[in-house]
Amino acid sequence: MLLFTPGPTPVPEFVRVAMSEPTIHHRTPEFEEIFAKTRILLKDVIGLPEVLMLASSGSGAMEACVTSLCAKKLLSVNSGKFGERFGKIAKAYGIPNVEIKNPWDIPASLEQVMDALKANPDIDAFCIQVCESAGGLRHSYEVLARAVKEHNPEIMVIVDGITALGVEELDVSCVDALIGGSQKAFMLPPGLSLIGLSQKAVEKIQERDVGFYFNLKTELKNQDKNTTAWTAPTTLIIGLYAFLERAKEMGYATIYHQVRARSMACDAAMEGIELKIYPTMPALSMTCVHHTQSDALRKVLKENYGVNIAGGQDDLKGKIFRINHMGMIPVSEISWVVNAVELSLDVLGIRKFNGLANQIFVEQYFKVLK
Ligand SMILES: *Cc1c(COP(=O)(O)O)cnc(C)c1O
Numbered sequence: 001m002l003l004f005t006p007g008p009t010p011v012p013e014f015v016r017v018a019m020s021e022p023t024i025h026h027r028t029p030e031f032e033e034i035f036a037k038t039r040i041l042l043k044d045v046i047g048l049p050e051v052l053m054l055a056s057s058g059s060g061a062m063e064a065c066v067t068s069l070c071a072k073k074l075l076s077v078n079s080g081k082f083g084e085r086f087g088k089i090a091k092a093y094g095i096p097n098v099e100i101k102n103p104w105d106i107p108a109s110l111e112q113v114m115d116a117l118k119a120n121p122d123i124d125a126f127c128i129q130v131c132e133s134a135g136g137l138r139h140s141y142e143v144l145a146r147a148v149k150e151h152n153p154e155i156m157v158i159v160d161g162i163t164a165l166g167v168e169e170l171d172v173s174c175v176d177a178l179i180g181g182s183q184k185a186f187m188l189p190p191g192l193s194l195i196g197l198s199q200k201a202v203e204k205i206q207e208r209d210v211g212f213y214f215n216l217k218t219e220l221k222n223q224d225k226n227t228t229a230w231t232a233p234t235t236l237i238i239g240l241y242a243f244l245e246r247a248k249e250m251g252y253a254t255i256y257h258q259v260r261a262r263s264m265a266c267d268a269a270m271e272g273i274e275l276k277i278y279p280t281m282p283a284l285s286m287t288c289v290h291h292t293q294s295d296a297l298r299k300v301l302k303e304n305y306g307v308n309i310a311g312g313q314d315d316l317k318g319k320i321f322r323i324n325h326m327g328m329i330p331v332s333e334i335s336w337v338v339n340a341v342e343l344s345l346d347v348l349g350i351r352k353f354n355g356l357a358n359q360i361f362v363e364q365y366f367k368v369l370k
Contacts, residue, residue: 001302004337005310006133006163006286006324008183008190011239015187018242019235026232034241036226041244045252046165046180046196047172052219053240054193055233058162058181061193062127063089064214065177068205069156070095070125075116077108077127077144080134081313082160086127098123104135104316105279113144117151125156130164134313136288136322137279145174156204163285165194166247167326168256176201182236185285185326186243192236246328255328257369259284262334263325265364269338272360273351278320287323293348294321300347305340335361 003010024031042051054061066089073096076086090097098120100112126148130141145157158177166185182192205216218229263284267277270289278290295318301307312320338361346353
């Protein structure tokens with residue numbers, strides 16, 4: 001079965017092999033050495049001066065960032081399930097929350113953000129996704145982050161880059177916290193979250209000192225010494241080290257370029273067989289197609305062609321399908337997925353198969369790659 005969901009992504013063999021070594025104790029020089037090397041590689045890919053690794057899925061890091069960096073009022077963008085989550089976290093902790101709410105195919109605008117900031121001078125943190133995975137939507141987070149900082153440099157900018165980190169070069173010049181998750185572009189099993197931090201965020205964390213398990217001050221103190229506050233997810237960190245080493249060897253520029261080519265070619269192929277790309281501003285991490293027979297299509301894909309892709313949630317349940325582009329994916333595999341989508345449309349009597357999708361995919365892929 002080809003796993004083509006936008007998280008979890010497939011775990012490559014070299015990562016599985018690295019993780020199959022006998023478990024080592026986390027309070028040992030051996031593990032501390034791996035931890036130290038992983039921190040260096042992580043800082044390199046994230047581009048911020050400090051990084052933390054937490055034993056949690058991505059949502060744990062989102063929660064830790066909100067509680068650590070927001071004291072007064074949170075401004076969050078809800079263009080889907082993951083943006084909505086920031087608001088839910090604020091609610092759970094009794095943090096006042098102003099939410100910019102849009103349909104799931106519409107990114108937050110500069111005007112919406114500026115209006116909210118002007119109406120709420122007590123906002124001290126801003127949360128947004130780079131890619132809102134619910135509908136494969138790319139927010140212009142870099143433009144919005146810059147505007148927030150120009151308005152008030154004290155506002156902490158928290159960016160959920162879980163489906164963007166490792167996918168494209170991210171501008172972190174106005175970002176205080178950048179969040180990543182193991183099971184997306186890092187091609188690891190779920191259970192490890194990552195946070196990149198600016199110097200200002202580090203100071204804020206030291207000053208606020210909130211929470212227990214997710215107390216980032218405690219984590220900073222330990223991780224600076226190449227250990228963790230609680231038992232480290234050693235196996236996942238060993239896997240992450242293997243992944244980051246390989247990624248560095250390949251070069252991030254190459255990885256980003258290949259993701260872009262696969263993603264743009266796949267979008268073009270879907271449009272070429274008269275399917276509609278759902279978001280008005282598509283992210284590179286996935287191709288998200290709006291189709292009323294999405295669930296039937298996914299079933300055929302799985303049963304007839306061995307391809308597992310994702311559907312939609314909430315209002316988009318049964319109405320979209322999402323194909324992953326994160327990670328180091330062999331082009332032969334995504335090429336087969338594109339073929340399989342067209343074959344499935346034929347099985348469902350929607351469109352006769354003639355190989356057009358894959359023809360467009362291959363042509364566009366090499367055009368973008370050049
Ligand atoms: C997957 C994902 C998350 C984290 O979800 P978890 O299930 O907690 O790992 C957060 N934000 C985005 C944009 C995601 O795609």
